[in-house]
Amino acid sequence: MRRLPIVAITVCVCAALSSPALAWAHWVVSHDPPEGVIVAGWENNHPLYLCRAPFADGLHPGKVVGGMCMIGYGGAEQAIPNFEWGLASGVWASPTGGLANPMIGGQEDGQARMVCKARYIDGAGVDRGWHPGKVINGNCNITWGGSEIPIAVFQQFYLGNP
Numbered sequence: 001m002r003r004l005p006i007v008a009i010t011v012c013v014c015a016a017l018s019s020p021a022l023a024w025a026h027w028v029v030s031h032d033p034p035e036g037v038i039v040a041g042w043e044n045n046h047p048l049y050l051c052r053a054p055f056a057d058g059l060h061p062g063k064v065v066g067g068m069c070m071i072g073y074g075g076a077e078q079a080i081p082n083f084e085w086g087l088a089s090g091v092w093a094s095p096t097g098g099l100a101n102p103m104i105g106g107q108e109d110g111q112a113r114m115v116c117k118a119r120y121i122d123g124a125g126v127d128r129g130w131h132p133g134k135v136i137n138g139n140c141n142i143t144w145g146g147s148e149i150p151i152a153v154f155q156q157f158y159l160g161n162p
Contacts, residue, residue, distance in 0.1 A: 033064070036087045038157065040132030041117050050086035050115065050132050050157075052106050053078075061086070061105030061115045062143065063132045072133060072141050072148030073108075090159040092117060095135075099158040105134060116140035118151035 033049050041048035041063060051069035052061045055078055062071035062080075069083030086105065093099050095116075105115040113134040120128040120142060133142035133154075140154030 034085055034087065036089075038086045038088060040086070040115070040157070041130035043129040043131065048130070048132060050105075051083045052086065053080035053083040055080060058108035058113075059106030060108060061113060061132060061134050070143050072143045075148050077143035077146045077148060086115070088157070088159055090157050092155040092157055095154070095156045101159045103157040103159050108134070108136075115157045116154045117157075118142050118154035120144050120149065120151065 038050040039047045040050040043065075048063040048065070050061065051064045052059055053069040053071055054060075055071060055073055058073075060071035060073060060078075062069045062083075064070075064083070064085070065079075068079040068081055071078050071080060086103075088103060090101075090103065091099070095102070103115040104112045106113045113136070115132065116135045117130050117132045118140040119130050122128055122144070128144060131142035131144065133140045133151075135141075135154075135156065136150065139150035139152055141148050141150050143149065
């Protein structure tokens with residue numbers, strides 16, 4: 001097995017995402033999660049870390065699985081090898097909880113995409129855990145098994161809240 005070197009690690013504060021409290025660490029080649037990365041879900045007793053990746057003229061939040069950022073687009077799950085890890089302090093809460101400053105994880109079709117997470121229970125009733133995604137049309141769109149799945153009951157990540 002050929003080992004790839006870590007090419008570069010940079011940290012930027014992305015003003016375009018409207019919050020100076022949000023920092024993204026860009027990893028050119030996959031590596032261990034950086035200190036402070038947001039745990040955005042759980043699957044089979046393993047943490048799912050928040051990531052975002054460019055795809056189809058957008059920037060999409062998702063989950064790190066197997067060294068890839070798994071994002072949803074057009075109803076399907078996409079595996080993106082070059083991605084950024086989400087680093088921030090805040091709290092997960094219902095979007096109806098009245099908290100300010102929801103975390104913007106990217107954009108798609110000129111629309112900001114808020115970071116969310118939702119519990120996924122499959123058609124057989126098996127609890128597949130909590131998965132991060134993006135808010136679209138009042139749902140949290142997560143990915144599972146190659147598909148993008150909208151879930152109506154979800155939480156959003158709110159920056160800077162205790």
